Amino acid sequence: MPEEVTKIQEMVYELLVREVMTKEVISVMPSTPMSDLREILRAKRISGTPVVEDGALVGMVSIEDFIKWLNDGGHACPVADRMTRDVRSIYDDEPLVQAVNRLERLGFGRLPVVARDTGRLVGVITKGDIIRGLLRHLEVDYRTAEMRGARSSHIFEDIQADRSTVKLEYRVRGGDFSRGGASAVKLKTTLLRLGVDPQTTRRAAVATYEAEMNLIVFTQGGRIAVELGADTMRIEVEDQGPGIPDIEKAMQPGFSTAPDWVRELGFGAGMGLPNIKKCSDRMRIDSAVGKGTRLEVEILMEHQGEPERDSAQARA
Amino acid sequence: MTLEEVRGTLDAEWLGRRPSRTDSIGAEVLSCHASDLMSDVLTSRGAGSLLLTGLTNEQVVRVAVVSDFAAVCFVRGKRPQPEAARLAEESQVPLLVTPLSMYESCGRLYTKGLPVGDKAKEAASCRKK
Numbered sequence: 001m002p003e004e005v006t007k008i009q010e011m012v013y014e015l016l017v018r019e020v021m022t023k024e025v026i027s028v029m030p031s032t033p034m035s036d037l038r039e040i041l042r043a044k045r046i047s048g049t050p051v052v053e054d055g056a057l058v059g060m061v062s063i064e065d066f067i068k069w070l071n072d073g074g075h076a077c078p079v080a081d082r083m084t085r086d087v088r089s090i091y092d093d094e095p096l097v098q099a100v101n102r103l104e105r106l107g108f109g110r111l112p113v114v115a116r117d118t119g120r121l122v123g124v125i126t127k128g129d130i131i132r133g134l135l136r137h138l139e140v141d142y143r144t145a146e147m148r149g150a151r152s153s154h155i156f157e158d159i160q161a162d163r164s165t166v167k168l169e170y171r172v173r174g175g176d177f178s179r180g181g182a183s184a185v186k187l188k189t190t191l192l193r194l195g196v197d198p199q200t201t202r203r204a205a206v207a208t209y210e211a212e213m214n215l216i217v218f219t220q221g222g223r224i225a226v227e228l229g230a231d232t233m234r235i236e237v238e239d240q241g242p243g244i245p246d247i248e249k250a251m252q253p254g255f256s257t258a259p260d261w262v263r264e265l266g267f268g269a270g271m272g273l274p275n276i277k278k279c280s281d282r283m284r285i286d287s288a289v290g291k292g293t294r295l296e297v298e299i300l301m302e303h304q305g306e307p308e309r310d311s312a313q314a315r316a
Numbered sequence: 317m318t319l320e321e322v323r324g325t326l327d328a329e330w331l332g333r334r335p336s337r338t339d340s341i342g343a344e345v346l347s348c349h350a351s352d353l354m355s356d357v358l359t360s361r362g363a364g365s366l367l368l369t370g371l372t373n374e375q376v377v378r379v380a381v382v383s384d385f386a387a388v389c390f391v392r393g394k395r396p397q398p399e400a401a402r403l404a405e406e407s408q409v410p411l412l413v414t415p416l417s418m419y420e421s422c423g424r425l426y427t428k429g430l431p432v433g434d435k436a437k438e439a440a441s442c443r444k445k
Contacts (some may be wrong), residue, residue: 178399180376184351186384198384205382206358266371269355280358 009135017099018092021113021123027052028061030080037066037079050112050121051083057112057121059083064095091116092123096133099125147224166194166228169236172212174221174239183224184209194228197302204233208280208299210272211237217262220292233258235280235297243289317345317430319410320386322366325424328389328414330436331396332405345386347431350422354379364429372396377403387411391418 013047025048028040035289041047041063048062061083069082089112090099099111113123170183188205192198208224214239215222246248251273258268277283280297287293318393322345325395346364351357352371362383368374369376370391380388389412390396396404396411404411414421426432 066318178374180375181382185381186379202363202382202384209378209382210358265373266352266354266369266375269353271355274356275359 002154005236007138008134011134012097012100013095015133015137016092016115017090017094017125018123020129020136021092021125022097023123025050025112025121025124025283027030028079029053030058030078030083032065032079033145034077034079035074036059037301041066048110050087050124051079051157052121055120055298057087057089057119059085060087060112062109072306087112089114090125098132100130103127112234113208160219164230167224168223168228170212170226172215172221172224174216174219176216176221177262180213180298181209182214183212187224187226193229196228200233200299200301203279203299206237207276207299210276210279211235211295211297213267214272215239217258217268222292227306231301233299235295237295237297238292241290243291243293244285244287245289247287249284317353317425317428319345319366321345321428322387322389322425322430323412325428326389326412326414326416326421330410331411331413332364333403345430348425349385349420352383366425368418368425370394372400374400374403375402377407377409380409381407385409385429389414389421391416391421 016176026040026044026046028037028049030042030053032051040049045203048060048064050057051059051061056113059080061079065082065084069077088102088106088108090102092113092115101113102108110124110126112121113125114120115122115194120128156160165179170186172180172183183227184205187208188201191201191204196204204226215224217239219239221272223237224237250257252270254270256263256268256270256272262268273285277298279299281300282296282298284296285293317325320331323327325396343362344364345366348366348368349357349362349371350358350368350371354375357369357379360383362380362385364386366374367385367388369384369388369389372390372394374397375389376396381386386397387410391414393413393415395401401411403409416424
C-alpha cells in the first residue's frame with residue numbers, strides 16, 4: 001500500500017490538468033433562460049456548468065444557484081443574472097496537484113479549465129475526473145510493469161552468481177482427474193512470469209501435462225519437480241508405483257493400458273510418453289514394478305534472439 | 317482467418333467474454349485441430365490454432381492453455397461444463413459453440429481455406445527429434 005500512495009503522490013505532480021479533464025464541456029450562454037437550466041443539468045447528469053460567451057468563460061452556474069433562484073420565486077431571467085461571475089479557473093497546463101488544492105480550498109465541485117494562451121474554455125475538471133485519471137494512469141503503469149515482467153524479465157540475468165537454479169515443486173494426487181493438468185497450467189504461468197521464452201515454456205508445459213496425467217491415471221500420486229538453470233530445464237517426475245513392466249512397449253505410440261473411464265474422458269490414447277519424448281531434448285525413464293517410476297526430462301532453453309514466429313499467439 | 321471469421325463460418329456464438337482486438341489471441345487463427353482425443357491434440361502443434369471438439373470437460377481448456385490454442389469451439393451445440401467455462405474465463409481462452417457437427421465444421425473451415433495443422437506455418441510446439 002505505501003508504494004501505491006507514493007505512486008499517486010508522484011502522479012499528482014506529474015500529470016497535467018488537461019490529461020484528466022473532461023473535454024466535452026457542456027456550457028450555457030449568458031442569455032440561456034434560468035428555467036432551461038434544470039433540464040440541461042438533469043439530462044447531462046451534471047451539477048453545474050460554465051457560462052461561455054464567444055468562447056470566453058464569463059461565469060459558472062450550478063444547481064445551487066438554480067435552487068436559490070427557485071427559492072426567490074423563480075422569475076424568468078437569463079443565466080447571466082444568477083451566475084457566479086467571480087470565476088475561479090485553472091490553466092490546462094498546470095499539474096494536477098494545483099487542481100486538487102484549489103478544489104479543496106474553495107470547496108468547489110468543479111473547476112473550468114482555460115487554455116493559457118487563448119484564454120478560451122477547453123474543459124472542466126472535477127474530483128471524479130481526478131480520481132478516474134489517477135486510476136487510469138495507475139493501471140497503465142501496472143500493465144506496463146506486468147508486460148515488462150512477462151516479456152523480458154530475465155531473472156537469470158539479474159542474479160549475480162556463478163551458478164543459479166530455481167526449483168518449483170508440484171504434488172499430484174492419484175485419481176483426481178478433475179484437477180488433471182492443473183500443475184502444468186501453473187508451471188506454464190510461472191515460467192512465463194520468470195521470463196522463459198514461450199516456445200520452451202510450451203514444451204515444458206506439454207511434457208508436464210502428460211506426466212501429470214500419467215500420475216493421476218496410473219498411480220497413487222506423486223511429485224513433479226522442475227529445476228530451472230541458465231540454459232537447461234530439468235523436470236523430474238516421481239511416484240511410488242505401480243511401475244511400468246515394459247518401458248519399451250509403453251514408449252510405442254498408441255500403446256496404452258489406460259482404463260476405459262480415462263479413454264471416455266478423451267485421454268489414454270497411448271501418446272503420453274512418446275509425446276514427452278518429443279517435447280524434450282533428453283528423456284530418461286526408470287521404473288520398477290511395485291516400487292515406482294522416475295522420469296527425467298531435460299529441455300534446452302531457447303535463447304533470446306532466435307526467431308519466435310508464433311510469439312504473438314503465445315498467451316502471457 | 318480471424319477468430320471472428322471462424323465464428324461466422326461456423327454459425328457459432330461466443331461463450332462468456334468475447335475476445336477483443338487487443339487480445340494477443342484475438343488475431344489470426346493459424347489452423348485447426350479437430351479431435352475428442354486430448355492425448356492426440358497434445359501431440360500436435362496447437363499454437364495459434366482452433367481446437368474443435370465434442371468434449372466439454374476442464375481438460376479441454378487445460379490442453380488449450382498448455383498448447384497455446386487460440387480458441388476452443390464445441391461442436392453439436394454442446395456447452396462446456398461449468399468448471400471448464402470458469403477455467404477458460406480465468407485463463408482467457410475464448411470459447412465458441414457451434415450447432416454444426418464436427419464433420420460439417422471441419423468441412424466449412426477447410427473450404428474457407430483454413431490450413432491443415434501440420435502444414436500451417438507455425439512454430440513448432442515441440443521440437444522435432
